[in-house]
Amino acid sequence: MYASIILFKKLGAFDDALTYLIPNDLTPVLKVGSGVVVPFGQRSAHGVVVAILDQLPSDLEVAKIKPIASLVADFQLPAVSVEVARQMAQHYHCSLAKAIRLWVPKQVWDGALQSPSIQRLCIADRSIPIRGSNQMAVFEWIQSRGACTDRELKAAIPHANLALKTLLQKGVLRSDTEHAFPPFQSDTFHWPVFEKTLTEDQQAALTAIQNADRPVLLHGVTGSGKTEVYLRLIGQTIAAGRQAILLVPEIALTPQTVAYFKALFGEHVAVFHSQLNASERANEWWKVRLGYAPLTIGSRSAVFAPMTDWDW
Numbered sequence: 001m002y003a004s005i006i007l008f009k010k011l012g013a014f015d016d017a018l019t020y021l022i023p024n025d026l027t028p029v030l031k032v033g034s035g036v037v038v039p040f041g042q043r044s045a046h047g048v049v050v051a052i053l054d055q056l057p058s059d060l061e062v063a064k065i066k067p068i069a070s071l072v073a074d075f076q077l078p079a080v081s082v083e084v085a086r087q088m089a090q091h092y093h094c095s096l097a098k099a100i101r102l103w104v105p106k107q108v109w110d111g112a113l114q115s116p117s118i119q120r121l122c123i124a125d126r127s128i129p130i131r132g133s134n135q136m137a138v139f140e141w142i143q144s145r146g147a148c149t150d151r152e153l154k155a156a157i158p159h160a161n162l163a164l165k166t167l168l169q170k171g172v173l174r175s176d177t178e179h180a181f182p183p184f185q186s187d188t189f190h191w192p193v194f195e196k197t198l199t200e201d202q203q204a205a206l207t208a209i210q211n212a213d214r215p216v217l218l219h220g221v222t223g224s225g226k227t228e229v230y231l232r233l234i235g236q237t238i239a240a241g242r243q244a245i246l247l248v249p250e251i252a253l254t255p256q257t258v259a260y261f262k263a264l265f266g267e268h269v270a271v272f273h274s275q276l277n278a279s280e281r282a283n284e285w286w287k288v289r290l291g292y293a294p295l296t297i298g299s300r301s302a303v304f305a306p307m308t309d310w311d312w
Contacts, residue, residue, distance in 0.1 A: 004051035015095035035075025107282035116180035124174035134163040181292030272298030
């Protein structure tokens with residue numbers, strides 16, 4: 001079997017999909033949307049599988065087809081995203097690479113395909129001597145909490161890097177690597193209690209949407225209570241183990257909407273809009289990709305979040 005792959009190269013410089021052989025060990029796990037490492041010239045390159053082929057295209061020679069080197073475990077675009085990108089490319093007469101790029105943040109496209117991780121720190125050996133006030137400050141801060149992440153420590157003690165490194169080398173501290181964004185667990189999440197009681201009109205709208213078998217337009221002037229309806233629908237969707245996107249008409253409205261929903265769902269909310277820098281955009285992308293954030297809020301670009309359960 002063969003795979004058609006879009007390489008993560010500079011757009012316009014190399015946009016055509018290339019064909020690679022799927023090794024036998026990857027045949028059971030490789031699928032449309034999988035991230036891969038492939039040989040490209042004298043080097044290797046990252047890419048995403050956009051099609052799996054039973055036969056080699058007639059204009060290609062078997063002897064010239066190189067095998068995929070490896071699978072990128074953490075990177076996976078939903079197959080539906082690849083299909084939508086394909087339809088966009090056809091409709092707007094652009095390359096498939098350019099359409100796919102809308103679903104992949106710059107940092108990831110440039111090679112950061114491994115999911116973010118954090119270091120969880122704890123005391124390993126209290127008998128080892130500690131020297132210096134900085135080391136003692138780090139030790140006591142971690143000891144007072146039992147355990148913490150490296151991010152939490154550095155936020156509390158900005159100049160902790162050298163002392164932390166020394167304590168780890170001595171064996172005073174232990175560091176365990178964990179996923180930065182573990183999947184959201186709806187069965188253990190502390191669900192918020194809705195403080196407001198819906199009006200008759202709000203309840204009627206909610207019931208109508210729940211029973212609808214097609215898209216519904218909820219009409220209401222500013223301040224009429226539409227957000228309360230959205231909130232309950234989103235809560236029900238997340239509780240059912242699915243994902244939701246809440247689109248806002250402009251970036252200026254995003255912060256207040258995010259604050260409202262974060263008060264209920266905590267950090268399990270991803271934010272997408274054009275004013276995020278490259279690092280922030282990648283961070284939010286991974287939240288959705290790994291299932292940490294079942295709710296995405298943003299302006300138009302939020303539709304390109306890597307959701308996995310689109311109705312299609």
